[in-house]
Amino acid sequence: MENFRRYNLILGWGVFLVSLIVYLLTMEPTASFWDCGEFIATAYKMEVGHPPGAPFFMILGRFFTLFAGGDVTKVAVTVNVLSAMASAFTILFLFWTLTHLVRKFFTKDEQNGKVAMITMFGAALVGSLAYTFSDSFWFSAVEAEVYSLSSLFTAVVFWAILKWENVADKPGSNRWLILIAYLMGLSIGVHLLNLLAIPAIIMVYYFKKYTPTVKGVIAALVVSVGILGVINYMLIPGLTAIAGKFELVFVNGMGLPFYSGVIVYALLLFGGIIFGIYMTHKRGKVLWNTILLSLFVIVVGYSSYAIIVIRSAANTPLDESNPDTVFSLLSYLNREQYGSNPLVYGAFFNHRPNSIKEGKPSYYKNEEGYYKVDKNREYEYDSEAKGVFPRMWSTQDRHANEYIYWGGMTEAELYDVRRDAEGNPMMNQMGGYSYDRTRAIGRPTFGQNMRFFFRYQVGYMYLRYFMWNFAGRQNDIQGHGELTKGNWMSGIKFIDQARLGPQDNMPASIVDNKAHNKYYLLPLLLGLAGAFFHYKKHNQDFWVVALLFLLTGFAILVYLNQYPIQPRERDYAFAASFYAFAIWVGIGVAGLIEWASKRKRSVISAGALVLASLILVPGIMAKENWDDHDRSNRYTAPAFARNFLNSCLPGGIIFTNGDNDTFPLWYIQEVEGFRTDVRVVNLSYLTADWYIEQMKQTFYDSEALPISMTKDQYVQGERDFAYLVDNAGVLIKEKYDVNQASYEEEVMSIYTDLVQILEASLLPQNHANDYKAIKALENNMDPLRLYGYMRTFNSEEIANRIELDKDAMNRLALRMEGMIKRIDADFAPLKEAFAFMLGDDPRFQQGQYFIPAKKFVIPADSAALESWVVPEKFQENQVDQVRFSIADQVLYKISILSCRGFLRNLMIMLYSLFIKN
Numbered sequence: 001m002e003n004f005r006r007y008n009l010i011l012g013w014g015v016f017l018v019s020l021i022v023y024l025l026t027m028e029p030t031a032s033f034w035d036c037g038e039f040i041a042t043a044y045k046m047e048v049g050h051p052p053g054a055p056f057f058m059i060l061g062r063f064f065t066l067f068a069g070g071d072v073t074k075v076a077v078t079v080n081v082l083s084a085m086a087s088a089f090t091i092l093f094l095f096w097t098l099t100h101l102v103r104k105f106f107t108k109d110e111q112n113g114k115v116a117m118i119t120m121f122g123a124a125l126v127g128s129l130a131y132t133f134s135d136s137f138w139f140s141a142v143e144a145e146v147y148s149l150s151s152l153f154t155a156v157v158f159w160a161i162l163k164w165e166n167v168a169d170k171p172g173s174n175r176w177l178i179l180i181a182y183l184m185g186l187s188i189g190v191h192l193l194n195l196l197a198i199p200a201i202i203m204v205y206y207f208k209k210y211t212p213t214v215k216g217v218i219a220a221l222v223v224s225v226g227i228l229g230v231i232n233y234m235l236i237p238g239l240t241a242i243a244g245k246f247e248l249v250f251v252n253g254m255g256l257p258f259y260s261g262v263i264v265y266a267l268l269l270f271g272g273i274i275f276g277i278y279m280t281h282k283r284g285k286v287l288w289n290t291i292l293l294s295l296f297v298i299v300v301g302y303s304s305y306a307i308i309v310i311r312s313a314a315n316t317p318l319d320e321s322n323p324d325t326v327f328s329l330l331s332y333l334n335r336e337q338y339g340s341n342p343l344v345y346g347a348f349f350n351h352r353p354n355s356i357k358e359g360k361p362s363y364y365k366n367e368e369g370y371y372k373v374d375k376n377r378e379y380e381y382d383s384e385a386k387g388v389f390p391r392m393w394s395t396q397d398r399h400a401n402e403y404i405y406w407g408g409m410t411e412a413e414l415y416d417v418r419r420d421a422e423g424n425p426m427m428n429q430m431g432g433y434s435y436d437r438t439r440a441i442g443r444p445t446f447g448q449n450m451r452f453f454f455r456y457q458v459g460y461m462y463l464r465y466f467m468w469n470f471a472g473r474q475n476d477i478q479g480h481g482e483l484t485k486g487n488w489m490s491g492i493k494f495i496d497q498a499r500l501g502p503q504d505n506m507p508a509s510i511v512d513n514k515a516h517n518k519y520y521l522l523p524l525l526l527g528l529a530g531a532f533f534h535y536k537k538h539n540q541d542f543w544v545v546a547l548l549f550l551l552t553g554f555a556i557l558v559y560l561n562q563y564p565i566q567p568r569e570r571d572y573a574f575a576a577s578f579y580a581f582a583i584w585v586g587i588g589v590a591g592l593i594e595w596a597s598k599r600k601r602s603v604i605s606a607g608a609l610v611l612a613s614l615i616l617v618p619g620i621m622a623k624e625n626w627d628d629h630d631r632s633n634r635y636t637a638p639a640f641a642r643n644f645l646n647s648c649l650p651g652g653i654i655f656t657n658g659d660n661d662t663f664p665l666w667y668i669q670e671v672e673g674f675r676t677d678v679r680v681v682n683l684s685y686l687t688a689d690w691y692i693e694q695m696k697q698t699f700y701d702s703e704a705l706p707i708s709m710t711k712d713q714y715v716q717g718e719r720d721f722a723y724l725v726d727n728a729g730v731l732i733k734e735k736y737d738v739n740q741a742s743y744e745e746e747v748m749s750i751y752t753d754l755v756q757i758l759e760a761s762l763l764p765q766n767h768a769n770d771y772k773a774i775k776a777l778e779n780n781m782d783p784l785r786l787y788g789y790m791r792t793f794n795s796e797e798i799a800n801r802i803e804l805d806k807d808a809m810n811r812l813a814l815r816m817e818g819m820i821k822r823i824d825a826d827f828a829p830l831k832e833a834f835a836f837m838l839g840d841d842p843r844f845q846q847g848q849y850f851i852p853a854k855k856f857v858i859p860a861d862s863a864a865l866e867s868w869v870v871p872e873k874f875q876e877n878q879v880d881q882v883r884f885s886i887a888d889q890v891l892y893k894i895s896i897l898s899c900r901g902f903l904r905n906l907m908i909m910l911y912s913l914f915i916k917n
Contacts (some may be wrong), residue, residue, distance in 0.1 A: 003112060004103070004120075004899055011121050012095045019132040020088035022622075023141045027084050028631035030076045030638050031809040032143040033566065033660045036669030037637060038318070040079045040144050044671050046311050047318035051335045055304040056145045056189030061144070072672045073549050076144065076638075083148040083355045088143035090148070091128050093155035093431020094579065096126035098586040100162045101545075105537050105590060114603045119593045122610030129867035130523055130619035134469045134578055136571040138629045147572050154576045157194065158548065161201045168208045174290045177205075180296035186302020188236060193576060195232055196555065199224035200548040207540045236302065237333055239269070244326045244363070252369045262326055269299070305329065317699040318666060322690035327363040327370070336376065337688060339545035342390045348449075350440045351385030351390045364715065374717040383441060391453040392444055396564040397437060402480070402564030403444075406460075407452040410433040411441055451521035456564060462557045464488050465571035469578050470524040470585075474500070476515035476628060480802065481566050484510060490519025491705075500560050514628035523617050530588030537558050537591075545583050554576030566659070589613045637867040641668040645675035649868070651703060653679045669700070674701035689716045713838050722837050722891050728827040730841075730852035734832045735823050738857045747783055750816050757809055762802040783823055787816045820886055855885040 031037040034051070043061025064082045066915045067076040107114045131137055140147040147586050157180050166178035180201060188192035202224035203217075210216055243265045273296045280289035312324040314432030323332035331337075347353075359376030392403040399709050404411065415435035418426040428434040444452075459480065466486030479485025484507070487791040489496045497503050499581075510516055534542040553574050562570065592613070593606045641664035654664040655917040662682045668674045679702040685691035695705040713719065736743060755774070758764065764771045770789075777786055792811040793799060837851045844850075859881045870878055 004099075007117065007121060008099050009097065011098075012092050013598050015095045015125065015128050015132075015883055016092040018129070019091040020084060023084035023138075024081070025631040026138075026626070026632055027080050027142040028324075029078070029080075030073075030635055031664060031667040032145075032631070032634075032669075033637050033664065034145075034379045034763055035659065035663060036144045037663035037665075038641070038659075039146070041666050042075050042318060042665075043079055043144075044075050045318075046202070046307070047316040047670070048308055048312045048316065048323065050320050051332045051337060052192075053305065053308050053323075053332060054190050055307045056186050059307065060149070061188075071523055076667070079144040080142065083144055084141055086148040086152040090137075090152045090155045090579075091132050093152070093159040094131055094582065095128040096123045097159045097162060098127045100166075101534075101538075101541055101583065102587060104541065104593075107117070115597065115601060115606045118603060118606040118610060119590050122593070122606070122613070123586040124587040124615055125586075125609065126526075126589045126613045126908055127582050127584075129614065130577060130585045130621060131582035131626055133618050133621040134582065134879075135473060135625060135629075136465065136469055136515070136575050136578055138625060140572050142629065142631055142886060145572070146191045147575055148243045150187065150193050151575050151579065153183055153187040153194040154552075154579065157187075157197050157201065160803050161204045164565060165204055165208050170741075174286070177290060178293050182297035182301050182507065185298035188302050189304035191730035192236075192554075193552065193573070194230055196551045196576065197548060198228045199551055200544050202227065203544050203547055205797065206546065209545070212540065219803055224731065231298070235298070237330060239299070239302070240326055240330045242332060244330060248363070248370060254869060255369075256323075257299075258365065258385065266393055270296075274360050306332075308332070315694075315697070317694075318670060318696060319690075320685075321688075322693070325363070325365055328690075329364060335466035342393050342560060342739055343559065343884050346388060346390045346393055347379075347381040347385045348390055348442065348443045348743060349394055350437070351381055352395070352438065353379035353381055354441070355380040371577055373715060378525050379424070380583065385450065387443060389447065389448050389449065389453075390444075391457060392559065392563060392594060396563075397565050398565060400430075400437065402456075405481070406456040406564065407448040409444060409448050413705065414440060414444070416725070416780065427894050445693065457557050457562060458554070461562055461566075461570060462553060464572060465569070465574055465582070466553070467524070468571060470527060470581065471521050472518040472624070474512050477509065477513070479897070480568055486569065489518065491520045495521075515629070517621075519620055519624065523621065525697065526588035526592075526613065526617055527585040528588075529588065529591050530584035531581075533586060533591030534587045535592070541656075545580050547874065549577050549580035551579065557612070571850035580732070585617065602790050603632065637664040637674075638668055641665045645669075645678050648675070648678045651677050651701075653681055653705070653729075655681050655683055657683055674776050677702055677704060679703070680707070687712050690759055708836060718836070719849050721849070722852045724886060724889060724891065725850045725852055726854045727753060727821065728834060728850060728852040729784070729820070730825060731828050732820060732823055733782045734782065735826055735853070736783050738829050739823065739826045742826070742912060743783075744781075746787075747781060750819065751777065751781070751786060753808075753812055754786070757805055757812065758793075761804040763804070783816070785822060787813070787820050790816055793859075812883060824852075826855075827855040827857045830856040830858050851891070854887075857882065858882045858884075 001916070031040050037782055038049050039057070039061065041047060044057045044065050046058065046062055047678050047683040048056070061079045061082055065075045065080045068078050069080075099120050102120045103111060103290050104195050105119075105856075106113075110116050111120075135149065140151070160176055160183070160902050164173055164180075167173045167176070169196045184194065184198070193907065199221065202220055206216065206220035210220075243262050245261075246265040247259070247261035250256045250264060251258055273292055276292045277289060277296060280286075280292060300603075309325070309329055312322055312328075316326075321328060321332045321337060357378050357380055358374050359378045361372045361374050362375050362376065363370040365371075388905045392407060394400075394403075402659055404414070412433070412435070415437050416439040420426055420432040426434045464487065465564070471488050471490045474487040474489045477485045479487065487500060489500060493503050531542070531546075534545065556573055556577075560570075560573070561592040589610060592609050596605050596609060643666065644654060644661070644665060654665070656665065658896075662680065669676050669680070677700070679695070679699075681695060682691070686695070689711070692707060692709070693711065696707050698704045736747070758771060758774065762914070773791055774786075790809065794806070794813055798804070798807075799809065833851050833856060837849055862877065862878050862880070
C-alpha cells in the first residue's frame with residue numbers, strides 16, 4: 001500500500017511536469033484568435049465578456065496577470081500559463097484516476113506485485129500521456145480559453161468521486177461529496193460542460209451504496225439526469241429569476257433603492273439554507289444535511305457571478321449585454337442574444353413563420369425604478385411545419401443547401417416550382433426547374449431528418465473530431481464535407497483510399513500541412529481494446545466511464561443541434577469525451593499485459609508492453625502533433641490588430657463583424673493600450689440596445705459615436721424590425737426632389753394643364769387664396785400636395801360651384817395618381833427615410849414599423865470631405881450622390897445577416913461613393 005502511494009505520487013507529479021513543460025514550450029506567447037483576446041482583456045481589467053460569462057476564469061486570470069510585473073506585453077502569456085497549468089493538472093488527475101480504476105483489477109494480495117505495479121502505472125502513463133498529446137486538448141492547453149480549466153474541473157470531480165468510493169463506508173466520507181458539489185458550483189463560473197459529469201458521479205454513488213438491479217440502474221440514471229436538469233434549467237436561472245421578483249417588489253412596490261430586493265433575497269436564501277443545515281445536523285438527518293450542505297456550496301460557488309453584475313454596473317469599456325441588474329443577468333445567463341435552437345419539437349428549415357408573438361418580458365431600469373420591455377419575440381409556425389427532434393432548423397439559405405445535401409433530399413420534395421406571371425414553370429440555368437424557397441410544399445421526413453443527424457451532426461461534427469484525436473488528421477484546413485479539407489485519416493493507405501480517394505501524389509495542401517498527422521489507428525485500437533477489457537473486468541466502472549464518454553460527446557451534439565457551415569471547427573466542445581476515451585486507452589495497456597500473462601506472467605513482458613505502448617501511442621502522437629501545436633513563435637493576432645488599427649486616422653472608427661476581427665483589437669486596446677483613440681464598432685452587436693448605449697459613451701481617447709437616436713427609439717422591443725415599403729405614400733416631395741430630373745417635365749406638364757383648367761373656372765375669382773397657393777407650387781413643387789388639390793376639385797359639389805371641367809380634371813387626376821405611384825417607388829433620401837421610421841407615425845401600430853422606400857440616395861458634399869477620402873487623381877471623377885437599393889423585404893435589428901450586411905455594404909459605399917465607376 002505504501003509503495004503504491006509513493007509511486008502514485010511520484011509518477012503522477014512526473015507526468016504533470018512532463019505535460020506542463022510540453023505546454024509551456026509550445027504555448028502561444030501572446031493572444032490567439034477567437035475568444036482568447038476577449039478573455040485576456042476581461043481578466044486583466046475585470047470586464048464583462050460574452051454570455052454566459054466565465055467569472056471564475058476571469059478571477060483566476062486576473063490573479064495570473066499580476067505576475068506580468070506591470071509589463072502589459074506579458075499579460076497575455078500569464079493567462080496562457082493559466083491554461084497550461086490547468087491542462088497539466090488535468091493530466092495529473094487523469095493519471096490518478098487510471099491508477100484507481102486499474103487497481104481494482106487486482107486482489108489486495110496481487111496489488112503489491114511487480115507485474116501489478118507495472119500494469120497500474122504503465123496504463124496510467126500511456127493513457128495520461130496519450131491525452132497530453134491529443135489534438136483537441138493540446139490545442140486548448142496553449143491558449144487563454146476556458147476549456148482547459150473546464151477540463152480540470154471535470155477531471156477533479158471524477159477523481160474525487162473515486163476517492164469517495166474508497167472511503168464511502170467510513171465516517172466523514174461525505175466531505176468528498178460536498179467538495180464535488182462546491183467544485184460544480186465553481187465550474188458554473190467557467191463553463192457548463194462540467195455539469196455533464198453529474199450522471200457518472202451519481203452512478204458511482206449508486207454502485208457503491210446499493211446492490212445493482214436493472215430497475216435500480218434505470219432509477220439512478222433518471223435521478224442523475226434530473227439533478228443535471230434541476231441545476232442547469234432551474235437552479236442557475238431560477239435563483240436569478242426569483243431574485244428579480246424580489247427586486248421588483250422592493251424597488252417598484254416599496255420604493256426602496258436598487259438591489260435592495262436582491263440583498264434581502266440573498267439573506268433569506270443563505271439564512272434559510274444555513275438554518276436547514278443546522279436543524280438537520282441537530283436531528284441527525286445525515287442525508288438531508290448532506291443535500292443542504294451541497295446546495296449551499298453550489299450556491300456559494302455560483303456566486304462568482306456577482307462579479308459580473310458588479311463590474312457591469314461600473315460601465316467597463318467591455319460590457320457585453322450590460323448585465324448590471326438581475327433581469328439583464330438572467331438574459332445573460334440564458335444567452336438570449338444568440339437565440340435558441342429547437343431540441344425536442346420545432347419547425348424545419350424550409351418553412352417560414354406565420355406570425356410573431358410576444359415572449360417573456362424583461363425589465364430595464366431608469367431613475368424611477370424598473371419598467372417592462374417586451375424584448376423577446378417568438379416566431380409561430382403552422383403545425384405542418386413542425387416535427388419531432390428537428391435537426392434541420394436554420395432558415396438561412398446557405399444552410400438549406402447543406403441540409404438538402406446531407407439529408408439526401410431534393411428541392412422538388414420541399415419547395416414549389418417558381419412560376420412566371422402567366423403561371424408557367426420557370427427553368428434555371430442548368431435546364432431544370434427553378435424552385436421558390438419562400439413557398440414550402442412539404443417538410444423533411446423523419447428518415448431524412450435522422451440521415452442529416454447521423455451523417456452530419458454525429459459523423460462529421462463528432463466522430464470526425466474523435467478520429468482526429470485517436471486515428472489521425474488530414475490537415476487543419478476547415479472543411480464542410482470536401483474530400484481534401486479537414487478529414488480524419490489513419491496513414492493506412494487502403495483505409496484512407498477507400499474514404500478519401502487515391503493517396504498517391506497528394507497536393508501540398510495535404511502532405512506539407514503541419515497537421516497532416518498519422519497515428520495508424522493505434523490509439524483508437526488500444527482504446528477500443530481497453531473499453532472491451534474494462535467491460536469484461538469491471539463492468540460497473542465501464543458503464544460509469546461510458547456514461548461520461550456519451551454525455552460529454554453525443555449528448556452535447558444533440559443539445560447543440562448544430563447547423564451546417566459552422567464558422568469554425570468545434571472539436572474543443574468534446575474534449576471531456578476524449579478524456580473518457582483516454583481512460584480506455586490506458587486500460588487497453590492493462591488488457592494487453594493480462595492477455596500476454598496468460599502465456600507467461602513476467603515483469604519483462606509487462607515492462608516491454610508498457611514501453612512499446614508508450615512509443616507507439618503517446619510517442620507517435622507527440623511526434624506527429626508537435627509541429628502543428630507549437631505556437632511558441634506565433635504573434636499573428638496582435639500583429640493583425642495593430643495593422644488594422646494603424647490603418648485608421650487619429651480618432652477614427654473601424655467597423656468589424658465577427659470574433660476574429662474584433663477580439664484581437666479589443667485585446668490590443670484594453671491590455672496593451674494601443675491606439676485607444678480608435679473606436680472599434682462590432683456590427684454584430686450594433687443591433688443591440690445595450691451596445692448602442694455603450695457606443696454613445698466616451699472611452700479612453702475615443703470619442704462617443706455621433707448617434708442621434710434616443711434610447712426609447714432603439715430599446716429592445718422597439719424597432720426590432722422594419723418593413724421596406726415603396727408604396728406607402730410617404731416622403732413624396734423628398735423623393736421628387738432627389739429624382740427631379742426624371743419627373744419634372746411630366747409633373748410640370750400636368751401642373752400647366754391644371755392651371756389652364758382652373759383659369760377657365762371661377763376658382764381665381766371666388767377662391768383667390770386657394771388659387772394663389774396652387775400657383776406657388778410652380779416654384780416649389782410638391783407633387784403630393786398638387787395631387788391633393790386635384791382630388792379636392794374632383795368633388796361634385798366643388799366642381800359645380802366653381803364651374804370646373806370635371807371630366808378634364810378626372811383625366812388629369814388619373815395621370816397624377818400614376819405619377820405619384822412612380823415617384824413613391826423611386827429613390828428616397830436615406831436620412832429622411834430613416835428619420836420617418838424613427839418618428840411616431842400613427843401607422844406604426846403594435847411595433848409594426850416601416851421604412852418608406854427600398855431604394856435610397858446619399859448626397860455627398862465634396863467640399864466638406866477630408867482630403868484623404870478621394871485621392872487627387874480621382875477628384876475630377878467625384879459624384880454628388882450615391883444610389884443603391886436593398887433587396888430584403890424586412891430589416892431586422894436582431895438579424896446579423898440583414899442588418900450587418902446592410903450596414904457593412906453601406907460603409908463600403910460611403911468610402912467609395914465619390915468615385916464614378
